[in-house]
Amino acid sequence: xxxxxDLFDYDAVLAACAQGDQQALHRLYQHDGRHLLGVALRIxxxxxxxxxxLHDAFVSIWQKAASFDAGRGAGRGWVYSxxxxxxxxxxRGSEREIAVDGDALDALQEAQADTVAEQxxxxxxxGRLHDCLAHLDSAxxxxxxxxxxxxxxxxxxxxxxxxxxxxxxxxxxxxxxxLRECMG
Amino acid sequence: MNETPDQLQQLAGEYVLGxxxxxxxxxxxxxxxxxxxxxxxxEGWERRLLPLTSLAAPAEPSTGLWxxxxxxxxxxxxxxxxxxxxxxxxxxxxxxxxxxxxxxRGLTGGAVAAxxxxxxxxxxxxxxxxxxxxxxLAAPQDRGAGWVVQTSMKxxxxxxxxxxxxxxxxxxxxxxTKAPGWSGPxxxxxxxxxxxxxxxxxxxxxxxxxxxxxxxxxxxxxSPTGKPTGPVLYIGKAVKVM
Numbered sequence: 001x002x003x004x005x006d007l008f009d010y011d012a013v014l015a016a017c018a019q020g021d022q023q024a025l026h027r028l029y030q031h032d033g034r035h036l037l038g039v040a041l042r043i044x045x046x047x048x049x050x051x052x053x054l055h056d057a058f059v060s061i062w063q064k065a066a067s068f069d070a071g072r073g074a075g076r077g078w079v080y081s082x083x084x085x086x087x088x089x090x091x092r093g094s095e096r097e098i099a100v101d102g103d104a105l106d107a108l109q110e111a112q113a114d115t116v117a118e119q120x121x122x123x124x125x126x127g128r129l130h131d132c133l134a135h136l137d138s139a140x141x142x143x144x145x146x147x148x149x150x151x152x153x154x155x156x157x158x159x160x161x162x163x164x165x166x167x168x169x170x171x172x173x174x175x176x177x178x179l180r181e182c183m184g
Numbered sequence: 185m186n187e188t189p190d191q192l193q194q195l196a197g198e199y200v201l202g203x204x205x206x207x208x209x210x211x212x213x214x215x216x217x218x219x220x221x222x223x224x225x226x227e228g229w230e231r232r233l234l235p236l237t238s239l240a241a242p243a244e245p246s247t248g249l250w251x252x253x254x255x256x257x258x259x260x261x262x263x264x265x266x267x268x269x270x271x272x273x274x275x276x277x278x279x280x281x282x283x284x285x286x287x288x289r290g291l292t293g294g295a296v297a298a299x300x301x302x303x304x305x306x307x308x309x310x311x312x313x314x315x316x317x318x319x320x321l322a323a324p325q326d327r328g329a330g331w332v333v334q335t336s337m338k339x340x341x342x343x344x345x346x347x348x349x350x351x352x353x354x355x356x357x358x359x360x361t362k363a364p365g366w367s368g369p370x371x372x373x374x375x376x377x378x379x380x381x382x383x384x385x386x387x388x389x390x391x392x393x394x395x396x397x398x399x400x401x402x403x404x405x406x407s408p409t410g411k412p413t414g415p416v417l418y419i420g421k422a423v424k425v426m
Contacts, residue, residue: 022257029250034242042240043202051245055252062257080237081230084202092206126235147201149239154203176197177190183232 008032010075017065025062028079036083043087043151050087057086091151132182140175143168196225200233252346255320255329318425319397321418330418331399335391341372343381349417351377351401358402360412361388363395374406375399395422 008031016024033054040057041050061082068078126133133141139161146152146160158168187195198204199212216223319333330349335341343359351357357377362369370388375381385391398419400412407413 022254025257026250026254029253033245033250035237035240037245038240038242039237041243047243050243051249054245055249055256058253059256074231077230077234080234081200084237088202089206089209091202092204092209126238129232129235144201145236145239147203148233148236151202153205157203172198172201172203173194176194176201179232180193180197180228 008076010079014061014065014068014075014078017062018068022062025058028061029058032079036080039080040083040087042149043084044091045151049090053087053090054083057083060086088151092153128183129179132179135182136175136178139163139167140171140178143171144175144179147172192222193225196222197229200226200229248344251332255332255346258320259322259326259328316425317391317393317395317422319395319420319422321397321399321420323418324416333397333420333422335385335422339385339390341383341385341391343375343383345378345380349377349399354404355401355414356404356406357399357417358406358412358414359397359399361395361397363389363392368411369396369398371407371410374402391422393422393424396420397422 010028013024013028017028036057037050037054040053041047044050044053061079064082068075133144136144142161143157146157152160154165154168154172157163157172158165161168163171195204195212199209204212212222212226216226317333317335320329321331321333322329329346331346332344333341334344349357357375359372359375359381360369361372372383373381396419398412399417400407401414401417402412403414
């Protein structure tokens with residue numbers, strides 16, 4: 001997360017984009033480009049695809065800036081949502097499972113499973129979400145993190161956690177319900 | 185819709201998590217435009233889960249990415265503004281499009297576009313002292329940027345694609361230039377649709393401001409006449425950088 005996240009005025013930048021100010025879009029790119037590319041890369045897992053996602057997302061931000069309503073949600077969240085959904089659409093549209101061979105996927109999953117577990121321990125900055133996730137059992141927590149951070153489908157979560165598909169669906173359902181109750 | 189509030193929350197949650205298959209994702213995206221309740225649930229989940237984005241390690245974008253973005257957004261306002269001024273395609277003889285007033289009128293916008301892309305490029309890459317001229321080659325129909333030309337003091341020219349150009353079978357892309365005062369365009373050779381091209385300009389006079397560069401669609405071995413014979417796919421004017 002950029003250090004100066006609190007000081008950067010996303011709402012003002014988006015308002016300037018809506019007025020056709022391309023320097024504002026460039027400021028957003030300079031401030032968040034690295035981190036947004038990181039978010040996209042975790043989901044689509046290929047650098048060229050991730051860069052295409054970031055390109056399309058910035059064009060989309062530029063075109064939709066006028067429809068962004070600062071009263072409904074903070075600009076930062078909106079920007080990250082645009083990038084994530086662009087990445088998820090690229091991923092779900094491309095049937096990644098077929099493209100990656102089984103061994104490569106296993107290796108990737110093991111490496112990333114470790115990273116996720118370690119990172120989760122370190123991220124006290126996630127605030128209330130961290131506390132609520134910490135109250136979930138590890139199967140539900142890992143299912144949610146695998147889906148959100150790594151773009152895992154139901155079957156990928158099942159494979160990674162070595163669990164039946166039905167269990168994964170139930171974990172996600174109950175995990176989300178518990179998170180909602182915990183966070184309000 | 186017939187869902188219970190719990191089902192609606194679940195659907196919104198799984199949409200934001202990203203676990204819905206492609207068809208279900210599209211359905212939710214369509215419903216979001218007309219269902220405020222679903223939209224509110226989705227926004228709630230976006231807000232709750234946003235801190236998880238901090239788990240992804242940052243990655244350095246390649247240097248050309250901002251240029252691509254700038255060129256794409258640059259093309260957008262011009263598209264709307266120039267919608268009334270389309271260039272007829274295909275044009276049979278080179279001097280017809282070359283002298284076409286509408287094309288020149290469009291290029292004024294293109295030059296503005298090129299200089300604005302440049303301004304943005306210079307902000308992001310202040311250390312490019314060797315670049316002397318830059319041209320953004322845009323499609324005459326919709327002003328969509330397709331290629332970037334950069335020339336250096338050392339008389340080197342680089343042509344870089346911003347995206348793939350689909351070339352029909354038995355056709356090729358040919359690259360041309362014409363400076364003000366020249367009697368006609370000079371071929372700079374055939375180009376591959378998705379490859380960068382480097383050229384030495386030692387056989388031509390130095391590049392001038394407003395010198396035209398363009399790519400036309402030609403027979404697979406190139407124009408048989410030595411002048412452009414096919415439609416103009418991309419065209420732009422040189423802008424001095426330093």
